[in-house]
Amino acid sequence: MNYINLTNSLVAKALELGANSAEVYLETGRNLSIQVLNGEIETIEEAASAGIGFRVLVDGKTGFSHCNDLSDKSLEDTLKQAIEFAKLTTPDENNVLPANSEMTDIEGLYDPEISTIPMEKKIEIALKLEELALSDPRISKSSGAGYNEGEEEVYIANSNGLSKNYKSNGCSIGVSVVAEKGEQKNTGGEYCSRRFFNDLDPIEKIASKAADEAAALIDPVMIPTQRAAVIVDSGTAGSIIRGIIGALNGERVQQGASFLKDSMDKSFASTLLTIVDDGIRPKGMGSAPFDGEGVPTQKRVLVEKGVVKGFVYNTIAANRAGVESTGNASRRGFTGLPGIGTHNLYVEAGENTPEEIIAATKKGLLVTQITGYGINSVNGNFSGGASGFWVEDGKKKHPVKGVTIAGTADEILNAIDMMGDDVDMNKSFTVPTFRVKEMMIGGS
Amino acid sequence: MKKYVVSDIPRRDFLKMSLKGGLVFAASPAILSSLTSCGSESVSEATGMSIDPAILKKVIGKALEKGGDFADVYLENRVSRQIVMEESKFKNGLYGVSQGAGVRVISGNKTGYAYSDEITEEKLLRAAEVASYVARNGSAVTPVDINKAERKSYITVEQPLAEIADSRRIEIIQRANDAAMSYNPLIKMASVDYYDEIRSRVIANSEGIYLQDENPLMFFIVQTMSDNGKARHMSRERLSKHSGFEMFDKFSPEEVAEKAAREAVAMLDAEAAPAGIMDVVMMNGWGGVLVHEAVGHPLEADNISKGIGAFTGKLGQKVASDVFTMVDDGTIPNARGTISFDDEGTQAKRNVLIENGVLNGYMTDVLSAKQLGMERTGNGRRESFRYIPIPRMTNTFIENGESEPADILASTKKGIYVQSLSGGSVNPVTGVFNFTCREAYLVENGKKTKPVKGATLIGSCLDVISNIDAVGNDLDFGPGICGKGQAAEVDAGQPTVRIRGINVGGSRS
Numbered sequence: 046m047n048y049i050n051l052t053n054s055l056v057a058k059a060l061e062l063g064a065n066s067a068e069v070y071l072e073t074g075r076n077l078s079i080q081v082l083n084g085e086i087e088t089i090e091e092a093a094s095a096g097i098g099f100r101v102l103v104d105g106k107t108g109f110s111h112c113n114d115l116s117d118k119s120l121e122d123t124l125k126q127a128i129e130f131a132k133l134t135t136p137d138e139n140n141v142l143p144a145n146s147e148m149t150d151i152e153g154l155y156d157p158e159i160s161t162i163p164m165e166k167k168i169e170i171a172l173k174l175e176e177l178a179l180s181d182p183r184i185s186k187s188s189g190a191g192y193n194e195g196e197e198e199v200y201i202a203n204s205n206g207l208s209k210n211y212k213s214n215g216c217s218i219g220v221s222v223v224a225e226k227g228e229q230k231n232t233g234g235e236y237c238s239r240r241f242f243n244d245l246d247p248i249e250k251i252a253s254k255a256a257d258e259a260a261a262l263i264d265p266v267m268i269p270t271q272r273a274a275v276i277v278d279s280g281t282a283g284s285i286i287r288g289i290i291g292a293l294n295g296e297r298v299q300q301g302a303s304f305l306k307d308s309m310d311k312s313f314a315s316t317l318l319t320i321v322d323d324g325i326r327p328k329g330m331g332s333a334p335f336d337g338e339g340v341p342t343q344k345r346v347l348v349e350k351g352v353v354k355g356f357v358y359n360t361i362a363a364n365r366a367g368v369e370s371t372g373n374a375s376r377r378g379f380t381g382l383p384g385i386g387t388h389n390l391y392v393e394a395g396e397n398t399p400e401e402i403i404a405a406t407k408k409g410l411l412v413t414q415i416t417g418y419g420i421n422s423v424n425g426n427f428s429g430g431a432s433g434f435w436v437e438d439g440k441k442k443h444p445v446k447g448v449t450i451a452g453t454a455d456e457i458l459n460a461i462d463m464m465g466d467d468v469d470m471n472k473s474f475t476v477p478t479f480r481v482k483e484m485m486i487g488g489s
Numbered sequence: 490m491k492k493y494v495v496s497d498i499p500r501r502d503f504l505k506m507s508l509k510g511g512l513v514f515a516a517s518p519a520i521l522s523s524l525t526s527c528g529s530e531s532v533s534e535a536t537g538m539s540i541d542p543a544i545l546k547k548v549i550g551k552a553l554e555k556g557g558d559f560a561d562v563y564l565e566n567r568v569s570r571q572i573v574m575e576e577s578k579f580k581n582g583l584y585g586v587s588q589g590a591g592v593r594v595i596s597g598n599k600t601g602y603a604y605s606d607e608i609t610e611e612k613l614l615r616a617a618e619v620a621s622y623v624a625r626n627g628s629a630v631t632p633v634d635i636n637k638a639e640r641k642s643y644i645t646v647e648q649p650l651a652e653i654a655d656s657r658r659i660e661i662i663q664r665a666n667d668a669a670m671s672y673n674p675l676i677k678m679a680s681v682d683y684y685d686e687i688r689s690r691v692i693a694n695s696e697g698i699y700l701q702d703e704n705p706l707m708f709f710i711v712q713t714m715s716d717n718g719k720a721r722h723m724s725r726e727r728l729s730k731h732s733g734f735e736m737f738d739k740f741s742p743e744e745v746a747e748k749a750a751r752e753a754v755a756m757l758d759a760e761a762a763p764a765g766i767m768d769v770v771m772m773n774g775w776g777g778v779l780v781h782e783a784v785g786h787p788l789e790a791d792n793i794s795k796g797i798g799a800f801t802g803k804l805g806q807k808v809a810s811d812v813f814t815m816v817d818d819g820t821i822p823n824a825r826g827t828i829s830f831d832d833e834g835t836q837a838k839r840n841v842l843i844e845n846g847v848l849n850g851y852m853t854d855v856l857s858a859k860q861l862g863m864e865r866t867g868n869g870r871r872e873s874f875r876y877i878p879i880p881r882m883t884n885t886f887i888e889n890g891e892s893e894p895a896d897i898l899a900s901t902k903k904g905i906y907v908q909s910l911s912g913g914s915v916n917p918v919t920g921v922f923n924f925t926c927r928e929a930y931l932v933e934n935g936k937k938t939k940p941v942k943g944a945t946l947i948g949s950c951l952d953v954i955s956n957i958d959a960v961g962n963d964l965d966f967g968p969g970i971c972g973k974g975q976a977a978e979v980d981a982g983q984p985t986v987r988i989r990g991i992n993v994g995g996s997r998s
Contacts, residue, residue: 082598082795083795085597085598085599086599086623087598087599087600088599088600088601088602088623088877089599089600089601089602089622089623090601090602090603090877091602091603091619092603092604092605092616092875093605094589094604094605094606094875095606096587096606106579107580107581107582108581108582108584109581109582109583109584110583110584110585110586111583111584111585111586111587112585112586112587113586113587113588113589113606114586114588114606114607119586123584123586126584127584129584129655130570130572130582130583130584130655131582133572133579133582133655133656133659134572134578134579134580134581134582135578135579135580137578137580164622186795186796186797188792188795188797188918189795223797223918230797230799230918230919231919232916232918232919270764270765270998271998272998300575300576300678300714301677301678301714301716301721302678302714302721302723304721380585380587381583382581382583416914416921416923416945416947417913417923417925417945417994418911418925421723421943423714423721423722423723424720424721424722424723426942426943428762428925428942428943428944428945428994428995428996429923429945429994430921430923430945430947430992430994446921447921447947447948447949447992448992449764449944449945449947449992449993449994449995450994451761451762451764451944451945451994451995451996452996453996456996485764485995485996485997485998486764487764487765487766487992487993487994487995488765488766488992489765489766
């Protein structure tokens, strides 16, 4: 089926049926998931599917519908439902579809090799990865290893003449293991996702990271409740920074539901904090030539040296704010309306290695795992569970488990006094190791 | 390591998270769906889920052609409606239809799975062939003839969703919004999310069962934001039942909205919570999510059969205090977690997991029951035809005890009173869990005093159930979305309980 023609003809059909403007979003996908456990295949799942979502505007009112039956009758029935549903909603002058016909050119979103590699080889990689991780003498059990791949094509057409499409794919491998000592148990896991199969990290590296993580926190020692420096490692730092991203959501800012709502061009964090959203990075896992409603993606500095430089918008939120869409319409599949999200987001690297940061810390907690929701994007409050190592006189002294760390965004982000150089640009969200001068730590 | 969470946005396994936009089908949030033209009298006719059982038999035969111990076919059709009001505007209306079928083959410990959006004989046979990959060179069972099986249903419908005019949905949403916004001038914004669906399923397997049913689900969420110029709080209240539209005759939208607004206003005065280990009194209701995470997930049999779960090898042992009894019950009439029969066709039932502190059983699906040599408990659930069934909870709760809730509070000298939790997660291997409080108060000399900011509670499952020393007689439930690589609708419940010595993540000493 020619999906370019199909999406365009469905736009015309929507106008014929009474919509004033219309958008058709079609997605096809294929995925393969292989899980292995204890040297044997545990599950193999494979499927291909397609679905379509209709966004229509009737007198400034929005309606949406979706279906995965692409027969003519199903498509027409579903489209009619969107138009009927639109009539129920409140008109809003900001409800406009984008018209921009450009696309950003991005290299490396599709690896033609992935689908040609035989299933046996993919199974073997997962099995070898598990075997390697289990061969570490500190590791007692496996909780599984896996290989996954996915491929999708997106077609968007709207009544402003926009008609675009692109194809992307990617693959990933990962393993999770358990270290035990007496009654103690600890898990560790590591994975690697890439656009290109040949760019996947060597399985030796992944296996040893998983084993290290599982073994590291055996024999923890509880620490007393106190205020002290907190070093958050790069694998964990994202769980603190994520709440800032929610607070930079342009729609939330308009609604007053963001702790950064009044912070444009104002400082809210340490000058060591610079945050960039890059939608156009070659081979980026979060890259795309256009966003979830067809607006070209870009690279933008959101926070520069602790000062808010930009919020992120889709078309409707941008109209409301009186600005241009920033190409941040996010779409979680064909089943929903575009929301707002980031592409490849990173905190700019600082000057210190993680080792230097530890060496410069007289007394503090090196955090390697955080649980909880991170900074609350509405009011900036933060409280989480933490595990890691106690640091004294610049050295890791002993593992720590089951403590808490807490504070407000204002206190934590302004107290960042060292920024690491260890960003991993292969990830779609990456933050280097950083140190917070002082934070509340809850222990015994 | 998969994380097991209950939260607003279910977390996904690593691939699905990392391949942002790359695996949209698998990563779509609760894939909504379902069908069809308005005004149809009978939804089952509208959903068109009729299929010739002879085709299902043929597909099962094909699935086991290369070997295998078990095969099943699952057909699903889901019609959903969602209307969102935000800032007092009907922001959008969403309508969806989703249908498809999956074929699974189990051979020893191996599972093969494939699905298709198109429910045709050709596509089902193709899925069967793909799924049978794992069974190559294995021994085979001979599938038996499929026959309609009898299962008891615990879901009743008085006002079918397909017969409800959209204007009635709109009215409910407007009433909730008006109640929230007029509650107090400090409420600056309300968001009302109305969702309903009709899900039809057909299940057939190589043991000969053939089942079909159709169930409604309603999910109503009110969030309100308060702001007094100094502080801001986003609150939430949810209502959900497997029921027709009569849910709103029993629970008014105003009641839901006012509960949300009350929390938003109360929490504006919240102070920093203290940090460290202290006693926690948890109010009855949704607080049961703590044991859902901390104890329920580790009692799901998949990690037990792998030999890595926190409760591995502890059957029949004393694992909790005498006052602690925990149950998973998929038969509570019309509750959000109720399933009648699970997505593998096993009759739902009341399973006592821990009785007076002694571990009584795990929650199984077909595969883990076989691996452990235990009975099927009716916990094999799946988010949609795009996922394989895995052991999941239904309505999970701490059973009523004998204490008066007021006495539990009055006898607690110092600590935290938790009125509601946002959600949390657990590592099912180590049993280490965390929760975030949404509404909590200091306890001073047996009294609830000042509100405190959303603190995290952390601990390990075995410690927490040993440290529950008082259980009230006021069992209540709350609705949630449970994430374990795929989403499931659940209820969590508990009476008022006290837990001695939990680590509270406050920001002051």
